[in-house]
Amino acid sequence: MRFSNDFLDDIRDRVPISAVIGSRVAWDRKKTNVSRGDYWACCPFHGEKSPSFHCEDRKGRYHCFGCGVSGDHFRFLTDLEGLSFPEAVERIADMAGVAVPKADPRQVERERERTGLSDVMDMATQFFQDQLQTASGARARAYLRERGLSGRTIETFRLGYAPEGRNVLKEYLAGKGVAKEQIEACGLVVHGPDIPVSYDRFRDRIMFPILSSRDRVIAFGGRALSADAPAKYLNSNETELFHKGQVLYNFSRARRALQGAEGAETLIAVEGYMDVIALHQAGVENAVAPLGTALTENQLELMWKITPQPVLCFDGDGAGQRAAFRAVDLALPHLKPGKSLRFALLPDGKDPDDLVKQDGRAPFDKVLSEARALDEMVWMKEVGQGRYETPEQRAELEARLKQVVGVIADENVRRHYQQNVRDRLYRYFQGAAFAGQAAGRGFERAGSFRGGQRTGQKGGFARGGATATTAASDRLTRSGLVSRSYDQPSLRESVLALTVINHPQLMQEDYDEIAVIDYDNRDLQRLWPAVLTAVAESGARLTREELFLRLETAGFGGLIKALDQQIRNARLWTATAVAALEDAREGYRQALSLSKRAKALKRQKAELEREIAEAIETEDAARIDGLMAVLQEVHLEIARMENQEAIIDGFGVMSGRVKGPAYGQNS
Numbered sequence: 211m212r213f214s215n216d217f218l219d220d221i222r223d224r225v226p227i228s229a230v231i232g233s234r235v236a237w238d239r240k241k242t243n244v245s246r247g248d249y250w251a252c253c254p255f256h257g258e259k260s261p262s263f264h265c266e267d268r269k270g271r272y273h274c275f276g277c278g279v280s281g282d283h284f285r286f287l288t289d290l291e292g293l294s295f296p297e298a299v300e301r302i303a304d305m306a307g308v309a310v311p312k313a314d315p316r317q318v319e320r321e322r323e324r325t326g327l328s329d330v331m332d333m334a335t336q337f338f339q340d341q342l343q344t345a346s347g348a349r350a351r352a353y354l355r356e357r358g359l360s361g362r363t364i365e366t367f368r369l370g371y372a373p374e375g376r377n378v379l380k381e382y383l384a385g386k387g388v389a390k391e392q393i394e395a396c397g398l399v400v401h402g403p404d405i406p407v408s409y410d411r412f413r414d415r416i417m418f419p420i421l422s423s424r425d426r427v428i429a430f431g432g433r434a435l436s437a438d439a440p441a442k443y444l445n446s447n448e449t450e451l452f453h454k455g456q457v458l459y460n461f462s463r464a465r466r467a468l469q470g471a472e473g474a475e476t477l478i479a480v481e482g483y484m485d486v487i488a489l490h491q492a493g494v495e496n497a498v499a500p501l502g503t504a505l506t507e508n509q510l511e512l513m514w515k516i517t518p519q520p521v522l523c524f525d526g527d528g529a530g531q532r533a534a535f536r537a538v539d540l541a542l543p544h545l546k547p548g549k550s551l552r553f554a555l556l557p558d559g560k561d562p563d564d565l566v567k568q569d570g571r572a573p574f575d576k577v578l579s580e581a582r583a584l585d586e587m588v589w590m591k592e593v594g595q596g597r598y599e600t601p602e603q604r605a606e607l608e609a610r611l612k613q614v615v616g617v618i619a620d621e622n623v624r625r626h627y628q629q630n631v632r633d634r635l636y637r638y639f640q641g642a643a644f645a646g647q648a649a650g651r652g653f654e655r656a657g658s659f660r661g662g663q664r665t666g667q668k669g670g671f672a673r674g675g676a677t678a679t680t681a682a683s684d685r686l687t688r689s690g691l692v693s694r695s696y697d698q699p700s701l702r703e704s705v706l707a708l709t710v711i712n713h714p715q716l717m718q719e720d721y722d723e724i725a726v727i728d729y730d731n732r733d734l735q736r737l738w739p740a741v742l743t744a745v746a747e748s749g750a751r752l753t754r755e756e757l758f759l760r761l762e763t764a765g766f767g768g769l770i771k772a773l774d775q776q777i778r779n780a781r782l783w784t785a786t787a788v789a790a791l792e793d794a795r796e797g798y799r800q801a802l803s804l805s806k807r808a809k810a811l812k813r814q815k816a817e818l819e820r821e822i823a824e825a826i827e828t829e830d831a832a833r834i835d836g837l838m839a840v841l842q843e844v845h846l847e848i849a850r851m852e853n854q855e856a857i858i859d860g861f862g863v864m865s866g867r868v869k870g871p872a873y874g875q876n877s
Contacts, residue, residue, distance in 0.1 A: 218299070219423060221308055222302070227270050228265055228267050230286055231286055235251035235252065237250065238252075239830055239833075241261060243833075244824065245548075245820075245825075246268075247266060247267030248267075250264055253277060258276055262274055263275075269469040284298040284299060287302075327396050330392050334396070335419045338417040339370040340370075341370060342371040346371070350435060358491075363487060366490070367418065368419045370419075372410065372412035372417050376413065377410060379398060379399075396451070411447075414439070415444065416432065417432055418432070418433070418459070420501065423462050425462050429451065429452035431483055432444045432445075433483070454502075458513070459483055460486045461512065464495065464497060468496055468517060474495065477496055477498055477513050477517045477521070485497070485523075491566075504540075506540075514549050521553070523577070526557050526559075526560070534553050538551075538553075542588070543617045545619075545627075547620065553587050555577075556577055557577075557726050588614060588615065604639055608631075612631065615628055703730065703734055705782055705801040707734050708770070708777055709801070710741065712786060713754070713787075713795075727805075737769060740764050740766060745757075811848050815844050815845075815848070825837060
């Protein structure tokens with residue numbers, strides 16, 4: 211019996227290869243990493259005492275480094291257990307909970323027709339490739355050169371050109387003996403009962419072949435060269451071969467990148483064809499793209515079949531953020547243990563092509579390294595734009611977040627998200643009074659209740675009249691030993707923001723890096739776009755006084771005063787207006803370095819804690835001990851970094867124009 215490739219791919223994707231092999235071997239606990247789907251055992255095909263037999267769920271393959279056997283799910287069963295291929299397919303289908311299709315003459319005929327259509331699509335691809343090299347393809351070649359694509363890249367992706375004429379491709383295929391019905395079934399011409407004579411769908415366009423998961427051309431995307439074209443990008447219509455919402459551009463090539471000897475970590479979803487191709491040329495071969503529409507559920511499931519945590523890459527502007535939030539809503543109901551998303555937000559106005567064109571893949575890798583987890587995007591989506599100062603507003607926020615995570619179908623994942631929401635709300639509301647002062651919303655006096663008596667005192671952060679909790683927290687902040695949660699700025703974030711506000715010349719020196727500073731603090735997240743807008747509008751002419759006036763007019767005066775008071779309490783004078791530019795620059799750079807290092811450590815700590823939890827679930831004592839040792843090192847590094855931050859006030863005597871003792875004077 212002949213099984214369709216789609217059916218075989220489907221049941222392979224549904225059943226981890228470790229589940230097939232695990233019944234016949236004992237996994238080595240020291241070398242195996244269950245959370246990554248990476249397994250080692252003594253080879254069942256030859257006798258050995260040390261494990262050299264390896265299988266990976268992500269690749270769906272096994273290999274023995276001792277005897278050299280390798281294969282997939284079906285090969286394992288046919289070679290080790292002596293099953294016939296149909297019997298092996300039935301075994302895997304049973305494990306997948308999928309019925310084996312019965313022989314259907316109509317299905318056989320349909321497969322034959324699909325094969326014929328694929329041959330026609332390949333002929334069309336070759337035609338477009340040839341046309342790119344003719345005189346009529348000169349403009350298309352010039353455009354591709356301007357986009358920085360090499361000849362090798364153009365050949366790898368089989369890019370081509372569709373000529374301007376209405377019947378050029380149709381007549382070419384007809385001359386090759388292709389039937390009219392096949393040309394129409396491939397979607398290569400526009401036809402219908404109200405169209406007397408069919409004509410080429412793609413005209414005067416750069417052509418991007420779209421491949422199936424088995425590397426057959428199933429559709430095209432065409433980029434118009436004329437500015438008058440009604441659609442800049444045009445895709446093939448739905449056909450027997452092509453269903454747009456179920457296909458990702460470059461999927462098969464990206465999957466091979468994940469399965470290679472030096473496999474990439476995950477799939478990266480970007481916006482369009484050119485982003486994928488530019489990244490490939492820069493060495494990032496694991497990128498895919500939806501086909502001109504928002505990501506669909508089928509495309510998301512397609513990515514999850516081969517990687518547990520794909521990264522969705524969006525522009526950093528408002529449209530990109532809205533697209534990211536739509537993807538959040540799409541993904542939440544379908545989350546499973548170990549299956550999630552991360553979100554990489556590009557600098558405003560940049561796309562992946564821009565990032566890699568000048569400096570190679572390094573800037574894009576940096577964006578990926580700062581990708582946000584899905585739970586963080588949920589929080590940003592629901593909390594980022596609102597103010598929650600009253601009990602009623604907070605209750606509304608809490609109810610909305612519960613509703614958002616309540617759509618998660620998996621009970622365990624939903625429970626953890628609900629706990630995550632509770633923890634975040636607790637930290638968020640705990641700092642509300644503190645944040646009220648920082649945001650400058652009329653909180654000129656901070657008071658506390660002691661023994662039923664209120665004591666009020668004018669000041670900034672947590673002076674003598676603050677509550678005991680806030681006062682203790684403020685003492686820790688001044689020492690530089692803690693990093694506050696949302697709405698309570700950490701010292702390093704305050705240094706970064708206030709240094710730039712007091713010395714806007716720094717923006718002219720290093721605008722790109724300063725523009726993408728990722729603040730944890732909610733009020734600084736609101737402040738920073740106003741700072742960037744002011745600098746963009748005024749350019750090099752902008753003075754500290756003008757910038758402060760703009761920010762004060764926008765309602766940030768109280769926040770800046772509160773930041774200044776915090777900085778003064780901690781004696782970090784390089785961030786103030788009285789510091790010389792050289793000292794301010796040095797203080798800013800060290801604070802930025804600390805901030806980057808802190809975020810990297812935070813990500814590493816979270817990953818280790820996740821792996822420890824997984825190891826505890828599998829009762830892997832050896833792995834737990836190893837991970838705990840690494841986690842202890844991370845904690846020590848965090849402590850060393852915090853101690854370094856605590857002596858940050860040692861900056862600044864290099865220029866000799868401002869000395870520490872004079873710091874306490876008003877600027």
